[in-house]
Amino acid sequence: MPPLSENSAQIPGVMIKGRNQRLPMNFLMTIAVEIFTDASEAPLNAVVCASAMNVSINTRSADARYRLVFSVGDGTYLEATDGKKHGRIQVDFCAGGAAHRRLYGGGKGQMIAKAVGIAAAVKPRVFDATAGFGGDAFVLACLGCEVVMMERSPVAAALLQDGLERARQFAQEADADLGEILDRMQLLPGDSIAYLQTQTAPVAEVIYLDPMFPERQKSAAVKKEMQAFHEVIGQDLDDVALLQAALARATHRVVVKRPRHAPPIEGAKPSYAPEGKSSRFDIYALKSFSRT
Numbered sequence: 001m002p003p004l005s006e007n008s009a010q011i012p013g014v015m016i017k018g019r020n021q022r023l024p025m026n027f028l029m030t031i032a033v034e035i036f037t038d039a040s041e042a043p044l045n046a047v048v049c050a051s052a053m054n055v056s057i058n059t060r061s062a063d064a065r066y067r068l069v070f071s072v073g074d075g076t077y078l079e080a081t082d083g084k085k086h087g088r089i090q091v092d093f094c095a096g097g098a099a100h101r102r103l104y105g106g107g108k109g110q111m112i113a114k115a116v117g118i119a120a121a122v123k124p125r126v127f128d129a130t131a132g133f134g135g136d137a138f139v140l141a142c143l144g145c146e147v148v149m150m151e152r153s154p155v156a157a158a159l160l161q162d163g164l165e166r167a168r169q170f171a172q173e174a175d176a177d178l179g180e181i182l183d184r185m186q187l188l189p190g191d192s193i194a195y196l197q198t199q200t201a202p203v204a205e206v207i208y209l210d211p212m213f214p215e216r217q218k219s220a221a222v223k224k225e226m227q228a229f230h231e232v233i234g235q236d237l238d239d240v241a242l243l244q245a246a247l248a249r250a251t252h253r254v255v256v257k258r259p260r261h262a263p264p265i266e267g268a269k270p271s272y273a274p275e276g277k278s279s280r281f282d283i284y285a286l287k288s289f290s291r292t
């Protein structure tokens with residue numbers, strides 16, 4: 001989940017490319033999250049997010065361990081209500097890990113590039129069905145892929161949308177190359193299973209899945225931000241249905257990112273599965289890119 005910054009972030013899903021959509025509630029949120037704003041009038045993205053989560057804005061909740069703040073000056077960020085666990089969690093494509101990987105990350109040599117099938121003359125169109133904070137989608141867009149991302153958690157979608165918007169603003173002022181990368185990324189709010197099941201034609205050459213997998217250990221080794229993400233998003237218990245839906249709507253391959261120790265998603269068997277130090281990519285090959 002690369003583009004997290006611990007500094008101090010419009011919502012996602014809220015107004016995407018001129019559309020006003022409600023975010024779905026069919027995800028498993030394990031803990032309560034409050035929604036606050038410092039704007040004199042609640043911004044539309046906060047209203048949409050609060051409505052999707054069925055909570056009131058600027059209302060404390062005794063059992064909330066996290067707070068999603070829509071700030072006029074600081075953008076959208078997630079913080080712990082006890083103020084102790086970690087600083088603000090915010091998506092940042094302009095600095096930190098995402099920016100470093102864009103500039104020095106190994107280009108087409110990266111495992112994810114090979115897993116998706118990127119080559120000199122091949123830049124597959126990708127549907128990232130589990131967008132999260134957009135880290136993997138950003139890497140793929142940096143390598144030239146057009147990426148449509150879908151995210152069902154209102155919290156993750158809000159943070160991601162905000163990260164994209166702040167990055168677009170920064171790119172306009174100072175980084176045209178970054179602007180071109182961001183132009184290849186589009187975020188849609190919603191549940192990918194429902195979306196894919198209602199499509200009658202393929203949605204992309206590659207469908208990319210990186211569903212949540214339970215943390216193996218709750219130790220200091222697991223970054224606090226990652227723990228927060230796991231607590232707020234919960235588990236994705238429907239990955240079997242997601243894989244099936246993806247296999248029916250990709251033309252060339254479905255790629256599933258897994259922790260190295262995790263079994264493949266139940267159901268279809270991967271065609272092959274290259275492994276890295278901590279992750280593995282289960283590749284379900286449907287058609288060769290060279291034959292196109």
Ligand SMILES: C[S@@+](CC[C@H](N)C(=O)[O-])C[C@H]1O[C@@H](n2cnc3c(N)ncnc32)[C@H](O)[C@@H]1O
Pocket residue numbers: 001002027129130131132133134135136137150151152153156190191192193210211212213233236242
């Ligand atoms: C491990 S994170 C993905 C991280 C992402 N690859 C990144 O680099 O930031 C999994 C995300 O997928 C989302 N998700 C899981 N199943 C989904 C579905 N059926 N539709 C939309 N989003 C889904 C979860 O809400 C969570 O935010």
